[in-house]
Amino acid sequence: MGKIIFIGFGLFDEKDITLKGLENIKKSDKVFAEFYTARLMGTSKEKIEELFGKKIKILSRKEVEEGKIILDAAKNKNVAFLTPGDPMTATTHVALRMQANEIGIKTKIVHGVSVITAAPGMLGLQSYKFGRTTTIPFPEKNYLPESPYDVIRQNKENGLHTLVLLDVKPDRLMTANEGMKILLMVEEKRKENVFTPETLVCVVARAGSDDCLISAGYVKNLSNKDFGEPMHSLIIPGKLHFMEAEALVKLAGAPKNIIKARS
């Protein structure tokens, strides 16, 4: 019996992996990866394979959900499964781990750097002041995703910040601008004063890269601004501590009155 080692691949490029992750890959017989939960924009299959000194096989969401390819390989081999961020943040990976467990295949986790802690930190916002995280999916015909709006509202009611992740599709990555527009559409429908043109919002672009960007300001001023290449995330602040407000002004260009507005 082999085993499956779930390895977090981090944020942006092949150098976001930990030494422990790389060591485990080098010892594996077979390496799989997925890029449907996030995309590592700063790298390519070729660069990754060069660093590892071995071939990787990229799996689709369907292939990971079915599990068969990885589980079959792990029956008699040590298999590494590389995933963006931290490996257990995605439901499909937990499900795969449970399936492996069920048939007696051992599993191990090598943790990775996640946008869930990176994005708040880039803005100087305190992790213990975040409520639950949410994701905005791409709207579909007759379907406007309203649940992120509810999460933001609930967090705001408790004075907490919200990290809003943006949808990843095989052919497109949601931008901060698209995310803001969807939230404004929900506001238009619900009118609960949760996300309006006057709401303070923060954008994080390309976390983990040398070219990363943070920006904070009112929705009316940021919704059409160009933040460059994805991946993007949004943060909707709740009640700001003085130092958090100062960080948003000094590090992310937020209007100075957000400091005064608190006192």
Added chain:
Amino acid sequence: MGKIIFIGFGLFDEKDITLKGLENIKKSDKVFAEFYTARLMGTSKEKIEELFGKKIKILSRKEVEEGKIILDAAKNKNVAFLTPGDPMTATTHVALRMQANEIGIKTKIVHGVSVITAAPGMLGLQSYKFGRTTTIPFPEKNYLPESPYDVIRQNKENGLHTLVLLDVKPDRLMTANEGMKILLMVEEKRKENVFTPETLVCVVARAGSDDCLISAGYVKNLSNKDFGEPMHSLIIPGKLHFMEAEALVKLAGAPKNIIKARS
């Protein structure tokens, strides 16, 4: 003018650093580190220095808060500042970054693996179902820390899980057992039925190590159990999704009736 590179050191030992972190250390003129926000139990100053091929200077909380040592060095050198977890999770590090910014010293962040995403993932709990994180400080004479109890209560009211970090002092690290006992003392005083002997609780010990441990069960059964060496964390689940309950039973030894109890 030099710059300060804040580098996340991860969870357990010197191999939890990313390739990007190591590369930045090798290029730095001077390397500082702190271990007051967490302890990397699987390594030592000597092992770290051997891996880096250079000396590191460990700073106390007071030295980081004052900032002078790092800021002085960064006036004409490239300085790396190593911190457990992700570097911007601690308020003192954000404050240092702001001070540097104020006097024109550039800063950069190299993110690290954090227990904030690692611990939920080890248990198969979904990150988007967590409310705010809290930390239990050691009680002092005439002071019983009640705010973690309030955070757990608020999260439970919203159906959300709570990650509870445990205090780190120069001479001691709080164990899961001590954390549970403090919460039980607060329950004794407040009697709001938030953390009782019948509450379901999860323990994560030594995240990031090969010897890591997860355990889930009722407080009455876990509060005196030996989880081995620190660091420990607690998670108090809110409303469990079916797959989360199943993961707690199959991966962490939770009683089977937590699955039934939901249906």
